[in-house]
Amino acid sequence: MSTQTAAIVTNGHGEAQTNGHSDAQTNGHAELPQTLHALRICMVHFSDFHVDSRLQRETRALVDRGHEVDSLCLSESSVLEEGRGVIRLHNVPARRMHTGGVLAYFRGYGSFFARAMAMLNRLDRERCFDVVEIHNMPDFLSFAALPSRLRGVPVILNVHDTFPELFTTKFGARAARLFSPLMLAEERVSASWVDAVVTVTEEAGRRLESRGVGRGKRHVVMNSPDETVFGPRREPVTIPAAGPVNVVYHGGTAPRFGVESLVRSIGLLKDSMPDLSLRVYGSFQEAPLAELAAEVAPDNVEVAPEPVPFRQIPEKLAECHLGVVPTLRDEFTELLLPVKLMEYAHMGLPVVASRLPVVEHYFTDDEVLFYEPGSDDALAAAIAESTLDPERARDRAVRASRKLEDLDWATQRQNYVGLVERLAGLTPSQRRRLVAAPAASG
Secondary structure, eight states: OOTTSOEEEEOSSSOEEEESOTTOEETTEEOOOOOSSOOEEEEEESSOGGGOHHHHHHHHHHHTTTOEEEEEESSOOEEEEETTEEEEEEEOOOOOOSSSOHHHHHHHHHHHHHHHHHHHHHHHHHHOOSEEEEEOSSGGGGGGGHHHHHTTOOEEEEESSOHHHHHHHHHOHHHHHHHHHHHHHHHHHHHHSSSEEEESSHHHHHHHHHTTOSTTSEEEOOOOOOHHHHOSOOOOOOOOSSSOEEEEEEEOOSGGGOHHHHHHHHHHHTTTOTTEEEEEEESSOOSOHHHHHHHHOTTTEEEOSSOOOGGGHHHHHTTOSEEEEOOOOSTTGGGOOOHHHHHHHHTTOOEEEEOOHHHHHHOOTTTSEEEOTTOHHHHHHHHHHHHHOHHHHHHHHHHHHHHGGGGOHHHHHHHHHHHHHHHHHSOHHHHHHHHTSGGGOO
16 A cells, blocks of 8 residues: 555544654554455464463454455364454364473474464465464464565464573473574574564563564564453542452463462461462463462362363452462563453452562552562462551552553554554565564553
């Protein structure tokens, strides 16, 4: 589309207006170029669509615009009609890698990559995709879209996690030193030829740029709570002074997320606070949490035996009084802003969280009760403090909820959808100019 062609833009309230310059901005947001038909978008991701909240947010943002999304993933094949568009899930057979060493890790990724590449190539020939979006891990999954890119289809690499840091966390410093040159090269090469690189936070993006990844084509789309799933922000919760108090954790259960420390902290409190209970809704059980709970606090900890679909999470959180984010600190988690923290704040829950650099960048001590990562005693003390001083806990919840006004999904959604639609509507030379422009940044 020429830069002189009229574009349809939104003013932040869903009202359409026209403008003769496609690189102008409206109310601080980049314009969305006119699209002549519903876009056909393909996403590739090594995860289960039904429990991957980031995938669901971004996919539904596109189908709400009337676009069609084909998702190559670990979920069973099905068709979901939502919004004004459609989501087609295509199962790519692969093992979920919760056990095994480094070689098993790479074999699992390699097997998924080969099958996803073949499926994507076939579907692209049938459906003629307008955009292909690859979600890491791994980064080299981007090469599954290479045949499509050679046919002129723009490609986005959506970086959920930084691979070198996560690898170190998962397999230790010794393995990381051995494989570090390979991983750094894989990261750079995988992003070098795509049209745009999307990161979850500015901090993660800067870390990637320091390694030569995504320079000039980086965009931020934060993991903010989606109001179409969670509803409007809920009135902050007051923890009951008497009777049951429900503490909640949902999300990953790998050791780096500190859920075992949370279970042990409840064990430390069970005698002095017998009405305190913990509910754990894990995306996958990567740690023996049920066994640990049975050992240290059998009457106070409930571990869901199966992953809870993302769209059921809000009703689970609505039954609770306090959200805990017990992430341990390492090279990888230092870059995280856990979406569960923002979801707890959105649902009005007071939050206890480990003190991590990126979390502290966005939230203050007046909004979240912090404790030192990895300390069972410090976590138990923070939970007890929140429970024993419910008014102060509620005050923090009020301020945390207000902070979300600056991080709302409506803004993130417009930036994300705008990027996809611009890439689909511009020639390769125009894409390169617009992708690097400040107006296109998230």
